[in-house]
Amino acid sequence: MPNSNIDIINVIESKLKDKVQIQLGQLGKAAIVTNDGLHRDVLKAMVEADEKTAVSAITGLDLGANLGVLYHIRTSNAFLTIRAEVPKDNPKIQTITDIIPGAVFHELEVADLLGVVFEGHPSPGHFVLSEYWPQGVYPLRKDVKANEIKLNPPPPEEAKQPEDEKVVKIIIGPQHPALLEPEKFAVTVDGETVTKVEPRIGYVHRGIEKATESRTYLQDVYLVERICGICNSIHACSFVETVEKILKTDVPPRAKYLRVVALELNRLHSHLLTLGHAGLEIGYETLFQYFWRDREPIMDLIELTSGNRVYSSLMTVGGVRRDLKDSDIPKIKATLEDLRNKLPFYRQVYEDEPSLKMRMRNVGILKREDALKLCVVGPVARGSGVDIDVRKDEPYEAYGEIPFKEIVYTAGDTWSRMNVRMDEVEESINIIEYAIDHLPTGPFRVKAPRVVPAGEAVNRVEAPRGELFYYVKSNGTVFPDRVKVRTPTFANIPAFLKTAIGENIADIPPNFVSLDPCFSCTDR
Amino acid sequence: MIDFDLIFRILVFPGFTFILLLTLFCDWVERKIEARIQNRVGPMVAGPAGILQPLADFIKLLTKEDIEPRDAKKTVFKFAPLLAFTIMVFATCFLPIDGSSVLSVSGFNGDLIVILAFVTIANFLLFLSGWASCNPYGAIGSARVLTQFLGYDIPLFLLALTPAFIAGSLSIAVIASSQVIPFIILAPWAFVLFIITMQAELEKDPFDIPHADSEVVGGLETEYTGGKLAFLHLTRDVQIVFGSALVVELFLGGPYGPVLFGFSVFWYSLWFVLKLLAVVIITEYITTVFARLRIDQVLSANWKIILPAAVLSLMLTVALVTWIYPMVV
């Protein structure tokens, strides 16, 4: 792999020696403090040195008199943060969307929720908040109380007709049978070909990031678990890992292995759900019913290990809440063996079924350069030849000790993305069996203090849909100061806007489902 | 003189009531077969083994509120579904069900073409009903209905001519009764192609695109509620029964089969229903096993594959009938 041995800190040091301040070991591998627009120079240097530089998230902070803007960047072998600050009475900062186009959504969100103005942004406007929101009120600022905001109806807007008579705008959503959750996509079509897609997200915005600031850390574990119903364990795990980084607690080894088992069970049921849902979108209801029939034993396993089919609530700061009983292990192994024996049938269907291949092959092609520029994550990236997987790049929990393969396909179409997920199902089964066989003895939990000293930490994990990023800032009380979540679907939607152009309108549902959208995650 | 026998034949058996009950029964069979293939149970609560489920769905729809959009074309919106249903039932009445058709004197030379024309008119009325609802999804759905059935009508006519050619007549009654050896054995290629074309005419998977609810919400049914939606669904079900009955008449020997004892009317109806169920099961199997094709794939399949195959099939049948079969049969 080219560029995998580049020491990105050296590159930045050599190019911008005295203009920036590098703090090693903070917020990832290093935190780079910049001001007066130098963040663009740092980014340009990084992009030129390493092609896999991508924006993971942009966090906005309310620091009293200033607003902090943190750019979290990932490269092939490092994870850094660039710090910048702008004063509250003139919160202007220059955009980075010309250097890294995938930062469009991230900047829009910080602008919407905190009021930072990104100069040069291609399409400013409301993103997560509704048009009914009062002007000048930014909910994540500390002086805004959530129950004192009054909504006013927006001024009436005349409907703008497109100039060309043949060009028709079709609105997909907010309520639509193709979407599981409400979002609006205004698709401009010319005949049957798509020319432009304009998204409007924010229909399921519940203000969870603000809600975490008024609940204790212990209660927040359950709150962030409910950001998403499908990948709930991963959210809880990432949050407790971040808090444990601030507390500098060491989790016992048995807890690490038990966490891996819970996370991989979550990944299994999520991938089976997507594979079935994709079948439904192309009209293949039989495949959908078969996949969901095979998903039911996994839900029963999750119920066996955690007491509930969906929200497992297993994670807590300092370990896991319950142990794995030895009497349950034979049932877990039998169910996983059953699932493994069913996979060759599905692989053959994907290889040989003519109508499925006609709908999925060469549909929604995402080329490798586009995948790198748009900062996509997860199976969408791995289906286009970009081999990023947090479990391999920066192992967390017990993943450093468990052998497994990273699945990469290069064609970049819907069919490859689905195949990535199907192969990952097999890898997850292998990981769970290895973890159960090598489960260390000892305690599964240590006691953690309820008051967290002041500090901040970042953490990223591999959710079923991609890289999930958490940033937690604490201020010495039982309530966190700021929790920032960047979910994988948030980073993947710009890829859909790119792949849908030039395709048939009938290809939009399978194309869309192949990036596995989860809008509850996106909107929080 | 009031001909009670004729009125009975038109209204009860084998006319209107019988066709309606047969439609509801075939709907139940379809849903059960689809459910069993998908490893589920299907309807199981309404009536024994769920057999009253289609009737329950129909009655439920009749009790719902009937909303009309303000901008819809009122007359067409109201009457197109009902008219389509009427025409389909009328077309089904031409098929011999118990040995002779509903109006026993209605069979004439050429009624095969007439009932295929009726099907086209009914499909066109369905297109109009979607078009009149003044909704972008309805417009797209009904445009797809039109493109699909107009395209597939041509091979349908050509393939329907094959058994007519073997039997030497364009009257359905004559075709059905002249099948000493069922035409499925004499011209199996035509049977396979006819089943595929019938799938496209009936808008079932893999040619399901006008009803694709993941893209066009409801297609032409989007703005319909209440009683009118009930009639649209019923029209679709009667179309399926009609299509399968046509296959039975043209290729499987119609209602004619061995009469073991008693009334021939009873046995002819029984054979008809059994053969109908066999065809319904085959088409439902094809529906469940395939995914849904895109509209451009459907159309290119028609013009590039099905239509040339239909022409070739007709030529092959003509050659066989003229030269080979008189030497063998």
Place this chain on the structure above:
Amino acid sequence: MAKKSRVSPMFKRAVSHIFTKPATTKYPFVKPQLPDDFRGQQVYDIKLCISCGLCSRDCPAKAIEMVEVEGKRRPQFKLDQCIFCYQCAESCPRNAIKSSVFYELATTDKSSLVIKPHASVQKGE
């Protein structure tokens, strides 16, 4: 539509499934088997409670309210707000809250979902 040398396995599987038993559990005529530590309705033992109020303080959904019963503060559970996370059972220093497998809690009367504390609330009330 080029002919492939291998046929999709779906054709044979579809036919064989017609003759196999369906995978559906015919609830409510057949009930599913649940594990013993399933997180159903809480069972509260008033004899072990020491009125510390930790369950109410730690509840993420604010579903537990301390009310006065016979001169002592006891927890009252609001099942329509509860998220069944069992943080209350974990926080209780005397193990007075335990789990049960009762999950059929749907009702048309919302007031029956407020479980007031009185001597030994059993499951199903």
